[in-house]
Amino acid sequence: MEKRDVEIVVISDVHLGTYGCHAKELLKYLKSIKPKTLILNGDIIDIWQFSKRYWPETHMKILRKLMKFVVEGVNVYYLTGNHDELLRKFADMNLGSFHLQNKLVLELDGKKAWFFHGDIFDVTMQHSKWLAKLGAVGYDSLILLNSVVNWCLKMFGKEKMSFSKKIKAKFKDAVKFINSFEVTAAELAVVNGYHYVVCGHIHQPEKRAIFTDNGQVLYLNSGDWVENLTALEYNNAEWEIFRYEAKNFVKDEVELGELSDGEDLHGKLDVNVLLQKIKLGIG
Numbered sequence: 001m002e003k004r005d006v007e008i009v010v011i012s013d014v015h016l017g018t019y020g021c022h023a024k025e026l027l028k029y030l031k032s033i034k035p036k037t038l039i040l041n042g043d044i045i046d047i048w049q050f051s052k053r054y055w056p057e058t059h060m061k062i063l064r065k066l067m068k069f070v071v072e073g074v075n076v077y078y079l080t081g082n083h084d085e086l087l088r089k090f091a092d093m094n095l096g097s098f099h100l101q102n103k104l105v106l107e108l109d110g111k112k113a114w115f116f117h118g119d120i121f122d123v124t125m126q127h128s129k130w131l132a133k134l135g136a137v138g139y140d141s142l143i144l145l146n147s148v149v150n151w152c153l154k155m156f157g158k159e160k161m162s163f164s165k166k167i168k169a170k171f172k173d174a175v176k177f178i179n180s181f182e183v184t185a186a187e188l189a190v191v192n193g194y195h196y197v198v199c200g201h202i203h204q205p206e207k208r209a210i211f212t213d214n215g216q217v218l219y220l221n222s223g224d225w226v227e228n229l230t231a232l233e234y235n236n237a238e239w240e241i242f243r244y245e246a247k248n249f250v251k252d253e254v255e256l257g258e259l260s261d262g263e264d265l266h267g268k269l270d271v272n273v274l275l276q277k278i279k280l281g282i283g
Contacts, residue, residue, distance in 0.1 A: 003034045008108070008234035012041035012117065012200025013224035015083065016059045020226040021046075023058040028249040029231065029242075030065050038074055039104065040066070041200040041222055042081020042117030070098045077104050081117035081200065109237040111195035118185065118201035118221075182219050186210035189217045196220060196239070198232065205230040205241050 015021045070076050077099045080088045093100040103116040181202055189197035190212050198220045205223030209216055220239055223230030229244035 003032060006033050006035045006233050006235060008037045008039065008106075008232075009033060009035040010039045010041055010115070010198055010220075010222045010232040010234075011044075011225065012081070012222045013043045013203055013226065014040075014062070015043055015046040015224075015226055016062060017046045017055060018226075019054065021059065022225050022229055022244075023056065023062050025229055025244050025246070025249070026225045027058060027061055027065060028252060029244055030062070030069075032249070035069070035074055037106075038066075038069055038076045039115055039198075040076065040078045041115060041198065042079055042119070043083040043200065044078065044081075046083045047086050070096060073097050075099070077101060077115070079104055079115060079117055082119035085119075105194070108196070108234065111237075112193065113196040113198060114189055114192070114194040115198045118181065118199035182206065182208075182221075183210060183212075186217045186219050187212050187214070189219075190215045198222070200224070203227060205243075207232075207239055207241055 011026070014023075014026060016023065066076060073096075075097050078087070078101070080091065080100070080102050087100060088102060090100055091102045103114070106113045106115070181199075185197045185199055191214060194217060196218050200222050202221065203224040203226065204221055205228050206219060206221040208219055210219045218239065220232055222232045223241070231242040233240050233242050
């Protein structure tokens with residue numbers, strides 16, 4: 001498969017280290033693109049639920065692929081989220097083309113884009129973090145149960161189903177929260193003079209113009225790699241939502257060169273080795 005050139009790619013809510021993470025699919029997607037800039041908009045590593053008992057090789061390969069982008073000179077911005085909030089104490093760290101930040105503003109073809117995860121709008125996060133963490137565990141358990149049910153449905157030739165989407169559809173409060181989240185982000189963006197506001201957090205891919213009393217803004221959400229398997233792509237002054245479809249990724253591409261698939265996985269994922277690779281890329 002020939003790699004696609006993409007000016008900017010935004011992914012969020014990967015939740016590496018959890019059972020619901022679709023690392024295999026994400027890896028195929030990352031191998032299929034040549035981005036100039038990659039923005040990781042929060043919750044890439046789920047530090048809340050991290051366990052040494054569950055860290056598959058595919059999850060490690062995602063980290064290796066991200067580091068490979070850095071070594072190749074791709075601008076990689078890691079914006080912190082709530083599940084990887086422990087990284088916030090290291091914000092504003094720059095290492096070669098890798099940048100760890102809490103938020104990001106870029107000028108794209110004369111328009112300002114504001115990137116941040118979005119958990120600041122979550123009332124549960126602000127006042128009851130323990131409840132949010134408990135909900136995260138419950139969500140991961142639901143996704144695990146859902147995957148078992150979908151496996152059975154596939155065996156019988158039935159269509160897959162999403163438990164969480166059905167639950168969200170039945171509870172008006174969930175719909176209200178999503179709408180409130182989007183409008184709040186849009187209002188703040190307009191007040192601050194941004195043309196685009198790009199978030200993650202709510203696992204709801206979206207691209208829509210939102211009109212406020214003070215003006216309008218294009219609201220974008222990259223979705224997630226737990227249920228929706230989506231990303232945002234920016235090309236030729238246009239934003240599009242990418243949706244992963246298995247039929248387009250039948251063949252698993254094997255990469256060669258720096259941090260290639262053929263090299264020793266554990267050795268290449270050693271932190272010291274990775275840092276050395278990045279430093280060499282700086283010079």
